[in-house]
Amino acid sequence: MVKVVKFGGSSLASAEQFKKVADIIHADEARRFVVPSAPGKRFDDDTKVTDMLYECYAAASKGKDYKSILQKIKDRYNEIISELGLSINLEKEFDIMEACFIGKAGRDYAASRGEHLNGMVLADYLGYEFIDAAEVIFFDDNGSFDADRTNEILAARLENVENAVIPGFYGSMPNDTIKTFSRGGSDVTGSIVAKAVRADLYENWTDVSGFLIADPRVIDNPKVIKTITYKELRELSYMGATVLHEDAIFPVRKEGIPINIKNTNAPDDEGTMIVESTSKKPDYTITGIAGKRGFTAVSIEKDMMNLELGFGRKILEVFEKNGLSFEHMPSGIDTMSIIVQQSEFEKTEQEVLAGIHRNTQPDSIEIESDIALIAVVGRGMKSTRGTAGRIFSALAHAHVNVKMIDQGSSELNIIIGVKDEDFEKALTAIYDIFVTARV
Numbered sequence: 001m002v003k004v005v006k007f008g009g010s011s012l013a014s015a016e017q018f019k020k021v022a023d024i025i026h027a028d029e030a031r032r033f034v035v036p037s038a039p040g041k042r043f044d045d046d047t048k049v050t051d052m053l054y055e056c057y058a059a060a061s062k063g064k065d066y067k068s069i070l071q072k073i074k075d076r077y078n079e080i081i082s083e084l085g086l087s088i089n090l091e092k093e094f095d096i097m098e099a100c101f102i103g104k105a106g107r108d109y110a111a112s113r114g115e116h117l118n119g120m121v122l123a124d125y126l127g128y129e130f131i132d133a134a135e136v137i138f139f140d141d142n143g144s145f146d147a148d149r150t151n152e153i154l155a156a157r158l159e160n161v162e163n164a165v166i167p168g169f170y171g172s173m174p175n176d177t178i179k180t181f182s183r184g185g186s187d188v189t190g191s192i193v194a195k196a197v198r199a200d201l202y203e204n205w206t207d208v209s210g211f212l213i214a215d216p217r218v219i220d221n222p223k224v225i226k227t228i229t230y231k232e233l234r235e236l237s238y239m240g241a242t243v244l245h246e247d248a249i250f251p252v253r254k255e256g257i258p259i260n261i262k263n264t265n266a267p268d269d270e271g272t273m274i275v276e277s278t279s280k281k282p283d284y285t286i287t288g289i290a291g292k293r294g295f296t297a298v299s300i301e302k303d304m305m306n307l308e309l310g311f312g313r314k315i316l317e318v319f320e321k322n323g324l325s326f327e328h329m330p331s332g333i334d335t336m337s338i339i340v341q342q343s344e345f346e347k348t349e350q351e352v353l354a355g356i357h358r359n360t361q362p363d364s365i366e367i368e369s370d371i372a373l374i375a376v377v378g379r380g381m382k383s384t385r386g387t388a389g390r391i392f393s394a395l396a397h398a399h400v401n402v403k404m405i406d407q408g409s410s411e412l413n414i415i416i417g418v419k420d421e422d423f424e425k426a427l428t429a430i431y432d433i434f435v436t437a438r439v
C-alpha cells in the first residue's frame with residue numbers, strides 16, 4: 001500500500017502543527033511520499049508565507065525596502081526550526097533567495113520558495129529525502145504543465161525511493177526558470193506525485209473534516225459528505241465550493257486513485273472520499289448544495305422563434321463576440337434566456353443588446369439582474385423520484401420565488417435561479433428538507 005500525503009498551509013503553519021503532521025505520517029507506513037505547502041495562517045489575521053514572499057519580491061525587484069518583510073519570512077521558518085529543536089540552518093538558502101529577488105528571478109520563483117524551504121525543514125524533521133520539485137515537475141514552453149515528461153521523470157526518480165518530501169506548488173520551465181501552478185496548487189503536485197508512484201490513495205490533509213454538504217457560512221454546522229464522485233465534485237466546485245484545487249482531480253482521476261480529504265487537527269475523522277464511481281448509497285438523496293450570487297438573465301422573446309432555423313446560434317454568436325461565456329440557457333417555445341455573470345455582462349451590455357437586435361429582430365428583450373444560482377447535486381437523484389418536487393415545495397414553503405430551473409442531462413444536478421436576496425433562505429430550505437429532515 002502506498003499513500004501520497006499532501007499537507008496544506010494551515011497544517012504546517014507552526015511547530016505545533018508540524019508535530020501533528022509527523023504523528024500522522026508515522027502512524028501509517030504507507031504514507032511514504034509527502035507534499036507540503038508553505039506555512040499558512042496560524043490565526044485569522046495572520047499572513048501566509050506565500051503572500052509575504054510576493055510582497056517581499058515586489059519590493060526587492062523594484063529596488064524598494066524589503067528588509068523588514070524578508071526578516072519576517074526568515075522568522076517564520078526559524079521559529080519552526082528552533083521550536084522543533086532541529087539543527088538545519090537555512091541562512092545560505094535565505095541569502096540565495098535574497099540575491100535572486102534583487103536579480104528579478106520572477107514572482108513565481110519568489111512564491112515557490114515558501115514550499116521549497118518548508119519542504120527542506122519537513123524533510124529534516126521526518127528524516128526523509130528532500131527532492132526539489134524543479135527537478136521532477138515540468139512545464140512546457142507555453143507555461144502549461146507537461147504531464148508526460150513529468151510523469152516519466154518523476155516515476156523514475158521515485159522508483160527506488162522509500163520516503164521523500166517533494167515540495168508542492170512549483171516546477172521548472174524548459175529554460176530552468178521556476179514556474180508555479182495557480183494559488184492552492186500544492187494540491188495539484190500531490191495529485192501528480194500520486195499518479196507517478198501509482199499510489200493506492202492520495203490523502204489531502206487540511207483544516208476541515210472534508211467537504212461539507214453546504215456552505216458553513218450559510219448553514220450552521222453542515223454535515224460532511226462521506227463519499228463524492230469526481231463529477232459531483234466538479235458540479236459543486238464550479239458553483240463555488242472550494243476545498244481542493246480544481247486541477248488536482250485530473251492526474252489521479254485517470255489512474256482511478258481516490259482522494260481522501262482529511263483534517264490534520266482531527267485525524268480520526270473519516271473525512272471525504274472522492275472517487276470515480278461508487279456503489280455506496282449517499283446518506284441523503286442529495287450529495288451537496290452550492291450556489292453563487294451575481295448573475296443576469298437576458299430573456300429574448302420572438303413569435304415563432306421555434307421555427308427560425310439558426311436562431312439560437314445567432315444569439316449565442318453575439319455573446320461569443322463580446323467575450324461572454326454563458327452559464328445556462330433555459331428556453332421555451334418562443335423565449336430563450338441566457339444566464340451570464342453580471343459583472344462581465346455589465347461591461348458590454350449595450351453591445352450585446354444591439355447585437356441581438358441586429359442579428360435576430362426579437363419582439364422583446366428583458367434583462368433581470370441580481371440572480372443567484374443554486375446547484376443541488378447528487379448521484380442519488382437519478383434513482384429517486386420526487387426530488388424536484390421536494391425542492392420546489394420546500395422553496396414555496398419558504399416563500400422563495402423560483403426564477404429559473406435547469407436539470408443537467410446527467411440527472412446529477414438541478415440548477416435553480418432565485419433572486420439574490422432569497423439566496424440564503426433558499427439554500428437553508430433545501431438543506432433542511434433533505435438533510436435536517438433526513439429524507
Ligand code: ASP
Nearest residue numbers: 037038050183184185186
Ligand atoms: N502556498 C501556495 C498558496 O498559498 C500554494 C498552496 O498552498 O497550495 O497558494
